Each structure stands twice: as structure tokens, then as C-alpha cells.
Amino acid sequence: xxxxxxxxxxxxxxxxxxxxxxEMQKVLCAARAxxxxxxxxxxxxxxxxxRAMVEPLQPAECLSLDAPDSRVPSGVRPNRLxxxxxxxxxxxxxxxxxxxxxxxxxxxxxxxxDPFQASVEEGWIYGRGVEDNQQAMVASIAAVRALREEGxxxxxxxxxxxxxxxxxxxxxxxxxxxxMRPDLFSTDDLILVPDAxxxxxxxxxxxxxxxxxxxxxxxxQQCHASRPDQGRNAARAAAHMIVxxxxxxxxxxxxxxxxxxxPASTFEPTKREANVPNxxxxxxxxxxxxxxxxxxxxxxxxxxxxxxxxxxxIAGRFGVSLEIAAAQSVQAPPPTPVDSPIVHALKxxxxxxxxxxxxxxxxxxxxxxxxxxxxxxxxxxxxxTAETAHAPNERCSIEFxxxxxxxxxxxxxxxxF
Numbered sequence: 001x002x003x004x005x006x007x008x009x010x011x012x013x014x015x016x017x018x019x020x021x022x023e024m025q026k027v028l029c030a031a032r033a034x035x036x037x038x039x040x041x042x043x044x045x046x047x048x049x050x051r052a053m054v055e056p057l058q059p060a061e062c063l064s065l066d067a068p069d070s071r072v073p074s075g076v077r078p079n080r081l082x083x084x085x086x087x088x089x090x091x092x093x094x095x096x097x098x099x100x101x102x103x104x105x106x107x108x109x110x111x112x113x114d115p116f117q118a119s120v121e122e123g124w125i126y127g128r129g130v131e132d133n134q135q136a137m138v139a140s141i142a143a144v145r146a147l148r149e150e151g152x153x154x155x156x157x158x159x160x161x162x163x164x165x166x167x168x169x170x171x172x173x174x175x176x177x178x179x180m181r182p183d184l185f186s187t188d189d190l191i192l193v194p195d196a197x198x199x200x201x202x203x204x205x206x207x208x209x210x211x212x213x214x215x216x217x218x219x220x221q222q223c224h225a226s227r228p229d230q231g232r233n234a235a236r237a238a239a240h241m242i243v244x245x246x247x248x249x250x251x252x253x254x255x256x257x258x259x260x261x262x263p264a265s266t267f268e269p270t271k272r273e274a275n276v277p278n279x280x281x282x283x284x285x286x287x288x289x290x291x292x293x294x295x296x297x298x299x300x301x302x303x304x305x306x307x308x309x310x311x312x313x314i315a316g317r318f319g320v321s322l323e324i325a326a327a328q329s330v331q332a333p334p335p336t337p338v339d340s341p342i343v344h345a346l347k348x349x350x351x352x353x354x355x356x357x358x359x360x361x362x363x364x365x366x367x368x369x370x371x372x373x374x375x376x377x378x379x380x381x382x383x384x385t386a387e388t389a390h391a392p393n394e395r396c397s398i399e400f401x402x403x404x405x406x407x408x409x410x411x412x413x414x415x416x417f
Contacts (some may be wrong), residue, residue, distance in 0.1 A: 002413050006152065007352060010413070013146040014405045021401060022120060024053060026137045029118035029127040033101050035077075035168050042072035043100035043164045047080050050100075051136055052164055053141055057148055060085040060157075065180050067172035077164035077172040081184065084144060084158040093157040094412050096143075097164030097368065098136035099173065102129035103390050110392035123398050124386075130396040132389035136194035137162060139383075139404035146409055154412045156190070162343045166195075166368055169325065174368045178375060186196060190342045193369045194383035195405060201354055201384030204346050207258055207335030207362040208370055209265065209293040212300050212325040214307060220320040222284030234286035235275060235328070237318035241311045242269045245290060252298050253305050258335070259362040265294040266364065289327065293364040296332035297358065329373065330366065333373035340378040349410035353382075353403055382407075 027128065031049050034040025036156055055062065059082040066076035078100065083093065105115035105128045113119055118127035138346040140160050165173035177184070185191065191239035197203045218238045223231025248267040255263040270291045294303055336343065338360040347358040363381075372379035384400040 002410070006024065006413065007410060009150050010146050010152065010409045011353075011406045014409060015402060016140055016309055017142050017145060018398060018402060021138050021142050021405075022125060022398065024141070024264050024291065024334070025117040025125050025127070025130055025134055025396065027242040028134045028137065030116055031324055032116050033129065034104055035101050035165060036069065036071035037168045038104045040104070040318050042074060043078055044068065044072065044074035046100050047078035047162065047164075050137065052084050054160065057084070057141070057144055059083055065177050069172055074307045077176075079161075079163045079173060079177050081159060081177070082159045086154045086156045090157055090310045091193070092188045092190070093184070094154075094192070094251065095158045095159040095161060095185065096136070096140040096192045096194060096408055097161040097163060097174065098133045098140065098194060098237075099160050099368065100133075100164050101167045102132065103167050106392060112393055115394075120398075122196045125396045125398060126393055128394055131385055131394050133166070133195055135385065135396045135404060136383055139194070139401050140408055142405040143409040143412060146405070147412065149219055152413070155385040156412070158412050162204070163368070170368050170371060171338055175370050178371060180376065185372070185375075187339050187377060189377070190345055190411065191369075191372055191377060191379040192342065192346070192408070193367055193372075193379055193381045194408070195367050196363065196365075196381050197385055198387060199384070200356065200358050201350065201400070202356045203382070204239075204343055204350075204358045204360050205363050205367065205381035206338060206343060206360045207216040207296060207366045208332050208366055209259070209330040209362065210296055210298070210300055211328060211366055212292040212294060212303055213329075214290040214292065214304070215325045215327045216288050216311070217323040218286045218315070218320050219323075219327070220284050220318070223282050225282050228282055231282045231284065232319045233282045234320055235283045236290055237314060237320045238286040240318070241322075242288060244310045245307065246271065247310050248292070248303065248306060252294065252303065254295060256295055256362065258360065259295070259364070264363060265292065265298065267292045283393065294332075296334065300329050302332050330370075333370055335362070336369075336373060336378045336380055340380075342378050342380045345411050346382055346407070348414060350382075352410050353406045358382075
């Protein structure tokens with residue numbers, strides 16, 4: 001149990017750092033870390049800005065695991081890890097991992113100003129990336145700085161990891177780090193990914209649904225719409241197939257209360273490609289897609305097989321052929337146990353800072369925590385956010401950012417080893 005006097009000192013110190021935290025947000029926002037897939041130059045500049053913020057805190061270890069990428073001017077996608085020594089001499093580490101890259105701003109007319117020039121108004125910081133994921137970066141640095149300035153050395157080591165490529169799959173980010181240096185992380189470590197929670201800050205994400213995007217290509221015979229007898233209408237067949245896919249919800253109908261308001265798998269038809277340009281032609285081809293978010297205990301191969309079983313009879317009835325391909329298939333790993341040390345520690349920290357009971361839950365989206373879980377490493381996702389990531393006028397609450405830093409500091413201090 002942490003002495004109340006210690007936590008009060010640290011929290012007071014963090015609040016004194018708010019002006020510096022706001023300035024850090026402005027500096028990081030101006031370092032446009034858009035990936036090459038979206039026409040950007042990558043994360044190198046932001047990584048260098050962060051280095052200038054972290055190194056004065058005198059980390060015991062500074063590690064660069066930069067992934068080669070010829071598409072960006074620097075030639076690399078930076079992954080930077082900093083470790084601060086605790087009294088336990090490296091036996092365990094509290095890791096806080098945030099990501100460097102941001103998504104493009106989109107329509108500039110929807111923004112109140114330049115998205116890459118952060119502005120402050122009535123307790124909010126506005127700008128691309130200020131919430132996703134600079135809030136976490138700044139909070140984690142402030143937490144370490146507060147401990148250092150108060151002369152407090154925690155039992156465990158503290159690691160701050162800043163990785164690239166999260167917005168486009170993490171292959172050159174955390175995926176690269178784990179491939180190059182799997183020894184950096186231990187099953188005894190506490191791993192926090194501060195990249196999701198919500199306005200209240202009680203949700204602790206411990207599991208994710210598998211993601212399966214299926215592409216269905218229906219081929220029939222094009223003809224004039226006045227002579228349907230001369231063709232095979234791919235659009236009509238596709239419409240019946242889309243309705244038939246509702247059967248997946250029945251076939252994979254198990255519910256898991258960890259996933260809250262949407263406890264079951266979901267199967268939603270989404271995109272449909274253009275077929276013919278004019279109204280009076282029956283299309284000979286039709287392509288549509290399904291976005292499936294599947295509970296992690298269902299193998300995705302079973303979902304694909306079930307989709308084929310549902311649709312092939314329809315293809316035969318309409319005399320069309322059908323090809324099914326996975327545009328994306330990500331099998332979710334087993335959840336982080338709800339009684340794991342990281343969940344227990346987060347619950348204590350959230351209770352201390354916010355007076356709330358942390359609630360382990362699952363989400364339908366994906367985070368880099370899945371990459372840790374795939375390797376048997378218990379990771380939890382938590383932060384208190386305004387949920388404006390990727391939106392115009394993305395904003396970060398200064399209060400939430402400060403609270404995140406207090407929770408992170410509390411996590412670093414807990415004597416749970």
C-alpha cells in the first residue's frame with residue numbers, strides 16, 4: 001500500500017507541470033506524424049521531439065528499434081524505448097506504450113484552425129493527435145518527471161515506449177519491436193496501453209473481438225434489363241446473399257458479458273462496389289463486403305466456412321458463381337485475465353484518482369495490446385478520453401491528461417511485486 005503522503009506529493013507535482021504538459025502538446029502536434037500510406041513523412045520528427053523531452057529525465061537505457069521504410073525521408077519508422085531504474089534492479093518493469101503516428105486531418109474546412117497548430121480553450125487542447133495518442137505520451141512523461149522531481153524511486157523499473165505505425169497495422173511499430181527484441185517484455189511486467197476508455201475512465205479493456213472482413217464476388221451474366229431471361233442477375237443474387245448472412249448471427253450466437261452493450265459477435269454488410277453505370281442493364285458482376293467482429297473463442301475459419309455454406313445454395317439457385325476472400329482476418333488472442341496484476345493495479349489507481357471502480361471489459365475494435373496478448377503477455381488498455389480520436393477538432397481535456405498522469409504515477413508506485 002502506498003503511503004497517502006507520497007501519492008499526494010506526486011499528484012501535486014503533476015498538477016504543477018500542467019503548463020509544461022500543454023507546451024509539450026503544442027510541440028508534438030506541430031510534428032506531423034502522418035504515415036506514408038496517407039501521404040505523410042512518418043514519425044521521425046515527433047520521435048526526435050520526444051527524445052528531447054525524455055532524455056533530460058536521465059533514463060538508464062535509451063533504445064532505438066527503428067524499422068526500415070524507404071517510403072519516408074528518414075528511411076525508418078522510429079520505435080523508441082526508455083527505461084528508468086527502480087529499486088528492484090530490473091526484476092520487473094511497468095511499461096506504458098503509446099503510439100507516435102496520427103491519422104490525416106481530413107476536410108480542413110471542418111476544423112476550427114490549423115489541425116497541426118494546437119490551440120487551448122476553456123480546459124481543452126485542440127489539434128490532430130492531441131488525444132490520439134499524445135495525451136498518453138505527455139501524461140507518461142509527466143508521471144516519470146513528477147517521481148524524479150520528488151526524489152521517489154519506485155520498486156519496479158519504469159519503461160516508456162513510443163512506437164510507430166499503429167494507425168496502419170503496427171507491422172513497423174510494436175510488431176517490429178516484438179520481433180527484434182521479444183526479451184524486452186516479461187510475463188512479470190505490468191503493461192499499459194493508454195489508448196481507449198471513455199469519458200468516465202472506469203473501463204479497463206482486457207479483450208477484443210476478432211476482426212474479419214470478407215469480400216464476396218458474385219458473377220452472373222450481363223444483359224438488357226428488358227430481357228432478364230437472357231442473363232443472370234448478379235445484383236439480385238447478391239441481395240439474397242446479404243440477407244442470408246444474417247444466419248451467421250444465429251450460428252455464432254454466444255454472448256460474453258465482458259463486451260458490455262454488444263456482448264455477441266456482429267456481422268454487418270458494409271461496402272458495395274459499383275457494378276453497371278446505367279439503370280437499364282442487368283449486372284453480370286456484383287461485389288459486396290461484410291465486417292464481422294467475432295468473439296475471440298470462435299475460430300475465424302469456422303465463420304468463413306459457415307458463410308460459404310449459407311451462400312452456395314443461393315448461388316446455385318440463381319445460376320451465378322461466388323468467390324469469397326478475406327480482405328482482413330485477425331484472430332483475437334485470449335483475453336488478459338481479469339484477476340491479472342495489471343488489472344488489479346489499474347483498479348487501485350483508478351479508485352485512488354477518480355474514486356471509481358475499474359471495470360474489465362472487451363471492445364469490438366483493435367489495439368496494439370493484442371500483439372502483447374498474442375505472446376502471452378498480459379496487457380490492459382486504459383485512459384480517460386473525450387472519444388474524439390480521428391474526428392475534426394480532435395481535443396484533449398487538460399483535466400483528463402492530468403488524471404491520466406496521476407493514474408500512471410500510481411501504477412508505477414504500487415508495491416505489488
